Amino acid sequence: MLNSSKSLRVVFxxxxxxxxxxxxxxxxxxxxxxxxxxxxxxxxxAVSIGYFQSMREEVDVEKAxxxxxxxxxxxxxxxxxxxxYEITYSFVAPKEMFPGSILSSYRKICYxxxxxxxxxxxxxxxxxxxxxxxxGRKISGSAQxxxxxxxxxxxxxxxxxDVDEMFQLLLVPSEKLKDKIVRDVKKRVTSxxxxxxxxxxxxxxxxxxESFSEFFEMEIEESRxxxxxxxxxxxxxxxxxxxxxxxxxx
Amino acid sequence: xxxxxxxxxGRHIRKIPGGKMLKVVVRVxxxxxxxxRFHGDYFVYPEEAVEDMEREIYGxxxxxxxxxxxxxxxxxDMVGISVKDFCxxxxxxxxxxx
Numbered sequence: 001m002l003n004s005s006k007s008l009r010v011v012f013x014x015x016x017x018x019x020x021x022x023x024x025x026x027x028x029x030x031x032x033x034x035x036x037x038x039x040x041x042x043x044x045x046a047v048s049i050g051y052f053q054s055m056r057e058e059v060d061v062e063k064a065x066x067x068x069x070x071x072x073x074x075x076x077x078x079x080x081x082x083x084x085y086e087i088t089y090s091f092v093a094p095k096e097m098f099p100g101s102i103l104s105s106y107r108k109i110c111y112x113x114x115x116x117x118x119x120x121x122x123x124x125x126x127x128x129x130x131x132x133x134x135x136g137r138k139i140s141g142s143a144q145x146x147x148x149x150x151x152x153x154x155x156x157x158x159x160x161x162d163v164d165e166m167f168q169l170l171l172v173p174s175e176k177l178k179d180k181i182v183r184d185v186k187k188r189v190t191s192x193x194x195x196x197x198x199x200x201x202x203x204x205x206x207x208x209x210e211s212f213s214e215f216f217e218m219e220i221e222e223s224r225x226x227x228x229x230x231x232x233x234x235x236x237x238x239x240x241x242x243x244x245x246x247x248x249x250x
Numbered sequence: 251x252x253x254x255x256x257x258x259x260g261r262h263i264r265k266i267p268g269g270k271m272l273k274v275v276v277r278v279x280x281x282x283x284x285x286x287r288f289h290g291d292y293f294v295y296p297e298e299a300v301e302d303m304e305r306e307i308y309g310x311x312x313x314x315x316x317x318x319x320x321x322x323x324x325x326x327d328m329v330g331i332s333v334k335d336f337c338x339x340x341x342x343x344x345x346x347x348x
Contacts, residue, residue: 079291
């Protein structure tokens with residue numbers, strides 16, 4: 001049953017484009033009746049920017065269009081992310097499940113990612129506010145928003161990463177320093193592949209779901225999106241996420 | 251500094267210890283702020299507080315703008331950034347615009 005508080009609703013989702021993905025996450029935030037985990041992918045690749053960022057300052061918009069990369073603004077803060085070789089999670093829950101500070105809720109929701117990586121044999125821990133690191137290098141970043149008594153946190157886990165490809169799209173504050181910035185990012189970022197882990201992405205989704213289930217002590221209840229959720233997601237795609245008024249508003 | 255018809259634009263990027271970045275763009279006309287945006291990869295809850303604050307800053311001088319920042323953000327939850335970061339970054343951008 002969808003309203004049992006002891007179960008974790010898990011939606012093993014597929015690939016969607018950026019506008020569908022952001023529409024579904026927002027629809028779940030408003031409509032999902034219980035703690036919900038969605039695991040999903042991006043096709044075509046996309047850059048998402050944080051709520052407070054400026055699209056034109058973060059992304060080479062013309063290059064992205066030429067490369068067939070979608071551009072979307074998230075409802076969550078945080079930085080610009082190139083979504084290609086990754087699995088993405090979104091987690092929705094009532095605020096009461098996290099009575100402490102916002103910071104502690106970030107860490108709790110990130111912790112199942114740490115467990116996932118440890119199951120894969122990696123030396124993972126929480127890094128900074130909203131990251132997960134392996135051997136000190138970032139492999140996952142997350143962002144959270146809160147609306148109407150509920151929390152949405154979504155984030156990535158890098159399966160592979162191509163920093164040079166990423167910086168064909170992402171702008172840096174100083175062109176002069178670009179080479180140095182790219183070198184620094186290469187040192188600071190890693191992926192499953194770079195850590196020697198080859199795992200089927202559906203298998204990875206399963207391990208992530210199990211890790212959330214264990215950490216929050218809730219039974220997995222596999223589920224699909226409801227018709228109501230799909231309808232709202234579709235409306236959000238058309239009326240919000242595909243529109244320049246939203247994506248280029250700052 | 252970039253001045254056209256008495257309006258000048260200033261920009262300042264503040265790197266915050268811990269890794270977040272605040273990028274302020276401000277336009278100033280006769281000492282009054284006519285446009286401001288606080289871009290960045292920070293987190294403020296509720297998010298709308300930042301936009302309401304930006305709107306209220308229009309037409310104000312620097313000191314008034316700092317009071318508005320204080321008013322909106324002292325009651326907001328923030329992650330990776332502080333009220334001081336907003337005020338100081340605005341001041342730097344403002345100085346570059348004058």
